[in-house]
Amino acid sequence: MAQVALTIDGLGVDFGGFKAVNNVSLTIEEGELRVLLGANGAGKTTLMDLVSGKTKSTEGRVFLRDTEITNWEEHKIARAGVGRKFQIPSVFKDLTVRRNLEVASCRNPAVLANLRFGFAKEARDVDRVLELIGLTEEANRLAAYLSHGQTQWLELGLLITQNPKVILLDEPTAGMTQAETHKTSEIVNSLKGKHTLIVVEHDMAFVREIAERITVLHLGAVLAEGNVEEIETNPKVREAYLGSKGIG
Numbered sequence: 521m522a523q524v525a526l527t528i529d530g531l532g533v534d535f536g537g538f539k540a541v542n543n544v545s546l547t548i549e550e551g552e553l554r555v556l557l558g559a560n561g562a563g564k565t566t567l568m569d570l571v572s573g574k575t576k577s578t579e580g581r582v583f584l585r586d587t588e589i590t591n592w593e594e595h596k597i598a599r600a601g602v603g604r605k606f607q608i609p610s611v612f613k614d615l616t617v618r619r620n621l622e623v624a625s626c627r628n629p630a631v632l633a634n635l636r637f638g639f640a641k642e643a644r645d646v647d648r649v650l651e652l653i654g655l656t657e658e659a660n661r662l663a664a665y666l667s668h669g670q671t672q673w674l675e676l677g678l679l680i681t682q683n684p685k686v687i688l689l690d691e692p693t694a695g696m697t698q699a700e701t702h703k704t705s706e707i708v709n710s711l712k713g714k715h716t717l718i719v720v721e722h723d724m725a726f727v728r729e730i731a732e733r734i735t736v737l738h739l740g741a742v743l744a745e746g747n748v749e750e751i752e753t754n755p756k757v758r759e760a761y762l763g764s765k766g767i768g
């Protein structure tokens with residue numbers, strides 16, 4: 521049986537009487553890619569905030585593998601292995617793409633340990649990530665000259681380099697062109713099995729390209745869980761999330 525990467529158990533938050541997230545339970549396995557879907561205000565971002573420690577929960581528990589991380593400080597949760605990509609990139613614009621990744625890899629203690637044996641492994645790690653995010657040809661360009669999509673991919677690369685146990689991606693295709701969105705789906709698909717990801721996304725075309733298991737949130741609670749077909753044909757989902765228009 522696959523090892524569990526993240527367990528969310530009865531998690532919730534009460535904002536002065538309003539439960540933005542209400543008794544949510546999820547189990548994410550190692551190497552799994554889970555999509556979180558839901559209409560505006562369903563509680564997706566708040567759930568990510570509760571997992572990453574940005575917001576403190578008022579009920580329930582969160583475990584990273586076997587370690588309970590409920591309501592730890594945000595930086596401590598990040599250090600324990602929950603990596604989060606926000607829409608606003610934090611790349612160093614006056615460094616090259618490669619240098620950005622090298623700097624990120626030096627923040628990773630495992631890579632630092634390897635430096636004792638020379639830089640070969642670090643360089644290999646950076647090359648691997650460059651390939652994963654499709655920026656090998658841009659390696660020596662300054663990050664300032666990257667397109668919006670490329671900057672987002674580099675940001676994802678910075679996260680991957682730090683090798684978190686779980687990666688949280690909040691609307692990774694926001695503001696992207698169709699071509700960039702498609703390339704993002706290829707990148708995300710290539711991460712499957714190697715990294716554990718939770719992806720919050722609205723764009724159904726993108727979701728169809730990447731999704732294995734989908735959890736649908738509605739009014740702060742889990743409404744349904746299943747594969748793309750099960751979700752698209754689920755009457756409760758169609759009614760709650762999609763109105764009469766259907767998914768897409």
Ligand SMILES: Nc1ncnc2c1ncn2[C@@H]1O[C@H](COP(=O)(O)OP(=O)(O)OP(=O)(O)O)[C@@H](O)[C@H]1O
Pocket residue numbers: 535538540558559560561562563564565566567
């Ligand atoms: N700090 C807060 N205090 C009070 N209400 C909040 C707070 N943060 C979020 N909410 C409310 O909780 C609900 C869930 O918001 P959330 O941003 O998690 O939804 P979402 O599913 O991510 O939506 P979107 O797709 O629009 O980003 C919303 O009604 C929002 O107004």
